[in-house]
Amino acid sequence: MSDPALRTLQQVFGYEAFRGEQHTIIQHVIAGGDALVLMPTGGGKSLCYQIPALVRAGTGVVVSPLIALMQDQVDALTELGVRAAYLNSSQDWQTARQVEKQFLAGELDLLYVAPERLLTDRCLDMLARGHIALFAIDEAHCVSQWGHDFRPEYLGLSFLAQRWPDVPRIALTATATAETRTEIAQRLHLEQAPHFVASFDRPNISYHIVEKTEVRKQLLQFIQQYHRGDCGIVYALSRNRVEETAAFLQSHGVSALAYHAGLPAEQRAAHQSRFLREDGVVMVATIAFGMGVNKPDVRFVAHIDLPKSIEGYYQETGRAGRDGEPATAWLAYGLQDVVQLHRMVAESNGDVQHQRNQARKIDAMLGLCETVTCRRQLLLDYFGQPIEPCGNCDVCLDPPQTWDGTVAAQKLLSTIYRLWRECGQAYGAGHVIDILRGRETERVQQNRHQALSVFGVGADLSVKEWRRILRQLIAYKLIEVQAHQFGTLTLTEHSRAVLKGERAVMLRKDSHTKPVGASRPQEEQLPPVAQACFERLRQWRAQVAKEHEVPPYIIFNNATLKEVALLRPATLNELGRISGIGARKLAAYGEAVLACLDAYEQALVE
Structure with missing residues (x-):
């Protein structure tokens, strides 16, 4: 096979073919190109740097923000026969020094490093003395100061472009708007790198x-x-x-x-x-x-x-x-x-x-x-x-029913307007709703708000109904919440058209018959015999995972075990053709899986 990327995918990871743009991205990075990759969670982002790291000479350095999860990532790669390790603050100095020696000796395919560790003088000096295949910056949206998960230590990663200009860099994230993508590219000096944007849809x-x-x-x-x-x-x-x-x-x-x-x-x-x-x-x-x-x-x-x-x-x-x-x-x-x-x-x-x-x-x-x-x-x-x-x-x-809420919206907007116009003050949702419903609370009486012309005009609706209407008017940008003023409510530039009757407001009804959630997702069911085999394979997997001190899915995921249970291969060659079983896992677990299948077949006969 002339394609080293595809050969690595099949032999190491046990998959027959790439998905989406994975192959294009991987070939681009193998050739030395930078890239910004956006793929949904579960879309196969990690392969986009793991395979180039295995194909290119040197060690792939992966910047990962969560030290608590590096162990599991390294465990999963080790099960595949990949030489992987990590450096973070959870290790004692002897362990960290051993990992550094492995890196300098060229004995690692992938090295995971926390961003704050990467930027220390000791780590930078170590990297300078080793051979780096690529830099992968995972969860790259953490560099965006406008984003939802900004991490200041990520800003220092722009340094990599100057220090190692000839080493390809690939930034990856599952979440970024066009604005955030632009910011990621600027902050990581990836302005010239192509953007590979997969569909964000997760139809399941x-x-x-x-x-x-x-x-x-x-x-x-x-x-x-x-x-x-x-x-x-x-x-x-x-x-x-x-x-x-x-x-x-x-x-x-x-x-x-x-x-x-x-x-x-x-x-x-x-x-x-x-x-x-x-x-x-x-x-x-x-x-x-x-x-x-x-x-x-x-x-x-x-x-x-x-x-x-x-x-x-x-x-x-x-x-x-x-x-x-x-x-x-x-x-x-x-x-x-x-x-x-x-x-x-x-x-x-x-x-x-x-x-x-x-x-x-x-x-x-x-x-x-x-x-x-x-x-x-x-x-x-x-x-x-x-x-x-x-x-x-x-x-x-279950499409929601809608109703013409224009009059109700006008009553709510008018109450906010009257409070501001006649009393010179904005109030929060609770007080506004009390006035609408005509409740003479202590606060209403103290401020003489029962004298307002809007007092009691919404008595026909409950507190819950008014709060539902208020939420929708905020969503329609007809009302703003002034958080710096204790959650008071004010009108917006769009309110006038509703108050003057120039704009209708359709609101969603509350569905009292609506269930609290979805119907239980319908997984594709295996035939009864295959389901029983799958359960036996799960028991075997659980025992192996316990012995290896890793999560069960690191041994084999459910999709792989279901295919094994459905096909029940009789030889190692047949087993090796199942998706998710690469050469290392076939060698490590193949005989045990076949033995498990044999025992199941024997039980059926008996």
Whole structure:
């Protein structure tokens, strides 16, 4: 075979063919070219630098932001026969020195390094004395100061272009708008590098967004009804909320763990290890958890608070269904989430422009929640990739009813206007709704707001209904939340047309019959005999993984085991033709897999 990239793919990784633009990217980097690569989570980004590192002379240096996950990445490569190691602050000096010696001796194919470690004088001096095949900058969106996951240490990586101008650099991310891509290219000096942008669509993920009522009970019902016993991730905004939610789920029989930056490092590592190595674990976490998580069988990602941006939401939900099997992205949100996020932005250290940018991201996220059209359409349009309605989100599966909310919108906008015009002050949602509903609260009486002409004009609607209307008017940019003024509400330039009757406002109705989440994703079922074989192979895999102290998917993923169970090969040659079984794994586990199949066949006969 004359193509070394394809030969490496087949012999080392056990796959017959490349997907999408993988081959083009890999050939470009092998030839010494720089590249900026955008692929969805699970799209095969890692192969785009791993294969060039194996084909080119020298060691591929991979900059990775999460030291907690380097061990699993290195374990997975080691199982494939790739000489891989990492350098980060979790190692003692003897171990680190041994890795440095291996690198200098040319004994490593891939070396993973944390960005803060890479930029130390000791590490730079070591790299200067070795032979580097390429630099791969993973999670490259971390360099964007406008992005959702900015990490200051990434800014120093622009130095690589000057220090090693002849070494190809490949920056990779799963999440970036056109604006963020431009910023990545500028900050990493990749302005001349081609951009390889794959489709952001993850068709196996079903998106479902619900109004928050009793969110922990809603979450529990969603898990029990649609994902009982499945592995999942639940994201919450605060540490306290993480711990309370994990404890609540545990008390109701869910195998849930907590993860946030405030926990001791040993506890975080232990919880992450259990999540990666055990079946059916639900991780309740802040966004401190998840980047780089390669666990393929996460069946759902749930958010119990509104994410700060569509970029963050897309990346976090993308951790579900990396194996291509059906998965669910479930989100519960409320008006208080919007107010809280705007307040957090107002209290941040960013300048005015940065705060405005973050506020726009929150509004875009709210727009995704309030849309009456296909959620996937809106989600992908945000990244500049228009598609047809997907048929696999709650809006497509159960289209919401709409109603002419123009009069209700006028009443709400008029109340905000009257408070400002006649009282000279802006107020928050609770007080505005009290006036609309004609409630003579202590605050209303103190300010004599019962004398306003709008007092009681909305008594026909409940607090919940008014809050729903208010959320939608914020999403339509008819109302702004002034977070720096304690979440007060003001009108926008678009409000006038509604108040004057020049613009109609269609609002979505609340569907009381709407389920809390998706119907359980329908995985493609194996025939009964093959399913029983698959379960036996899973038991064998679990034992091997325990002996090797690695997650089971590092031995073989579910898709590979299902194919083995379906085809039940009789020889090593037949087994080696199955996707995901390369030469190293065939040599290491082939005989054991065949023995497992023989035992199963024997049991069938008996």
